[in-house]
Amino acid sequence: MNIGKSVIIKGELSGSEDLTLEGHVEGRIDLKDNVLTIGPNGKIKAEVFAKAVVVLGEITGNVTASEKVDIRDNGSVDGDICSPRVAIAEGAHFRGAVDMQRAGAKAPGKPATPAAPGQAQPLPQAQKVGA
Amino acid sequence: MADARSLTDLFGILGPRRVSEAASAVDTSVTHVTEVPYPTQALQKFLRCLHGAENPLILDLGPVVGSNVTFFGEQLGCRIRVEDVAADIDRHVKGGKLELLPEYFAGRFTPAPGSVDGILCWDILDYLDRPAAQALATALCRLLKPGGCLLGLFSTAETPGQVYTKYVVVDESTLRYRTYPGLRQRQRSLLNGDIIKLFKDLRVTDSFLMKSRLRKMLFRKPAPRA
Known part of the structure; x- marks a missing residue:
């Protein structure tokens, strides 16, 4: 599903299919089980909840994703991110906080990703939070 | 054939x-990319300081580096807050309002006082005049939790050119440096005594002088006396 760049939405946007936004949205976006893509022309001023969020445009507001937030080159996020995985490309803009623990804690039974060989081990106290 | x-x-x-x-x-x-990895004991010690903290909050004053967010957030389980102070400086340079930086830094940061476990200050103080550097240092001291630590890098040599440096964490003991163009060059090098005065509420726990003439200093906020 695509929302074109001439579309402006004010209010709550929710759905149960993957969505690509090129227009403007102000308010709240709720796609808890789906992927939200903010296209290069998309400008969002909203609280965002989705399974995964791919940002090529601009988001001003907090972003919560149960799987991943991916800010691509030239993508911009001004707000806090809560997601177990966050990827920020070189050239992306981000200002805010990233919390990968709280998002993990919301999915009990899902073990934290173990560090690959040679990678740093999680700080011991931080593990308690996800437990 | x-x-x-x-x-x-x-x-x-x-x-x-x-x-x-x-x-x-x-x-x-990007004017220059240094992809040579540099060993760093200072970062190791900084991370050791965070070990006692529960879901520690780190404040990163550099530009966002995706792999650093992954390293601190995904691998170490920290919360990381990115506040690009170099961008603040450039914005003030563009607006011709550098003299307002001290006032700006006094109200710049949103985390509650005493809520931050670790601050990656990198080398941003090298780019500030004394009043702005003092205002930033004071704000950072206020943000740190008792027992929290701050990692600061200070150039001891004149560096020409208007470039900032991105510090890319490779692992616990290795950094890569990557320069990118900015609108302000490093100011006069801070002497050891000047740095200690800037962070008078903190205690210097370690200081390393690198071959590159970069000084890495680790500070810790002492716990209040009972």
């Missing part, structure tokens, strides 16, 4: 050329 070999040779010639062309296209905004 001879034809095949010559084709292979041709691709061999074209291959690297394409890579370098692509690299030059990507790096138009």
Whole structure:
């Protein structure tokens, strides 16, 4: 599903299919089980909840994703991110906080990703939070 | 066969050329890339300081580096807050309002006082005049939890050019430095005594002078006396 760049939405946007936004949205976006893509022309001023969020445009507001937030080159996020995985490309803009623990804690039974060989081990106290 | 070999040779010639062309296209905004990894004891010690903290909050004053967010957030389980102070400086330079930086830093940071476990200050103080550096240092001291630590890098040599540095964490004991163009150059190098005065509420726990003449200092906020 695509929302074109001439579309402006004010209010709550929710759905149960993957969505690509090129227009403007102000308010709240709720796609808890789906992927939200903010296209290069998309400008969002909203609280965002989705399974995964791919940002090529601009988001001003907090972003919560149960799987991943991916800010691509030239993508911009001004707000806090809560997601177990966050990827920020070189050239992306981000200002805010990233919390990968709280998002993990919301999915009990899902073990934290173990560090690959040679990678740093999680700080011991931080593990308690996800437990 | 001879034809095949010559084709292979041709691709061999074209291959690297394409890579370098692509690299030059990507790096138009980057004046110099230093991809040589540097060992760092200071970062190791900084991370050790965080070990006692529960879901520690780190404040990163540099520009956002995706791999650092992954390192601190995904691998170490920290919360990380990115506040690009170099961008603040450039914005003030553009607006011709550098003299307002001290006032700006006093109200710049949103975390509650005493809520931050660790601050990656990097080398940002090198780019500030004394009043702005003092205002920033005071704000950072206020943000740190008792027992929290701050990692600061200070150049001891004159560095020409208007470039900032991105510090890319490779692992617990290795950093890569990557410069990118900015609107302000490093100011006069801070002497040891000046740095200690800036962070008078903190205690210097370690100081390393690198061959590159970069001083890495680790500070810790003492716990209040009972």
